[in-house]
Amino acid sequence: MTFWRQVYEVARKDLLVESRTAEVALMTAPFGAAALILIPLAIGTDAPLLSQLGPGLYWIVVLLFGMLVILRKSAVDGQAQRDLVRLLGIEPAAAFTGATIATSVLVLFFEVALGPVLIALYNPELRGWLWLFAILPLVAAGMGLLGTIASGVTTSIGTRTSLTPLLIVPLSMPLLMGATQALEGLRLGRGIVPWLLLLVAVDLALAVSGVLAARPLEEAVT
């Protein structure tokens, strides 16, 4: 079985599991949307201020509430499922890539689901909004990669979800910075290519790290 076929099957399985529980669509996305709705209630209905702060607040909500999306992975597979995957001879790098793709798709869905709330409540000025087609997937991929790596680390040392946010939040700072500065650049009509390159670099570094660490992390599980 080819590497990419294994990737496809693992990603398909994870998305099928999510489609059955619909946790992202029915719980996490409304929860994130509620957070975006609550912020104007807290800071008042100053339209220019909300328009200015909106994109930054959006990314903070995506990062913090997206944690619930990416933490799902470590809760989906127990030891019996992980043993099965190992005994089926699936390449750990393929399992990592498949899980990352599935998680990234879910984070992207989450980002898109929050978009209308951001536009309706904050009315952000976004010139060059077509860049969002690059920014949103790059951030989703970064968070998917971080989540899958963190899930592997916490599983291998036997702590599960409690440690994961502590691993993810600091490492996601470059993603948050790249994403917020890219949207700020769009708002002010500045070039955003350097921030996109930062996102690409972070994603690549995480992808290489994740693929290289996949086997050791899988074998470290007791």
Add this chain to the structure above:
Amino acid sequence: MNEHEIAHLDDVGLRLGNTIILRQAKLVLEPGEKVGLLGPNGSGKTTLLRIIATLLQPTSGSGAVLGAELGTHDVYDIRSRIVMVGHLPGLWPELTLGENTELVARLSGRPAEIAADALAQVGLGRASERRADQSSKGMLRRAELARALILEPTLLLLDEAHAGLDAEAIGMVDTIANRVVAAGGAVMLVSHEPDRLNVDRSVVLVDGTLEGVS
């Protein structure tokens, strides 16, 4: 290790932190052999099975499974010839029994169609659309046995082999185990019910030590 042996453990031990889980286990599994593994709860039976399945690396001693030395990268190549049915089901609860078995078939490079046949053979032909988390323990065990039919392993490891199974399904365990040994493989079955074990010999594990052979 004799090159024909399925598994060979030589003074294998496992220590996790300060806890000794397994001590100096010596064991040989020959082709065509069915071996029972007996012992009280917490004696290390599951740990021993996971070591033989190459899922756990021993902290002392040496051993080989299907020609691959334990603790080396060689084990990655032989894992697909091992099926282990643990006491927790290796199924995704949100997927149906059919989806779970099809996934195993596809991930092992086999056509998905053989999953339906395997489910039918274990008496779950009509339950393939039922989600795993809505199935009884006996149904889950049967679905796990279907995995053994799909993968045709050289080494079959059954933890709590008869737990949750009715008389018909216990017969299936024997049928599948016989199929594996007839093809030159070996089977190791853990059970708390020695009288139900239909094996060539049994070994007993007590407090992490393989004490006796019966």
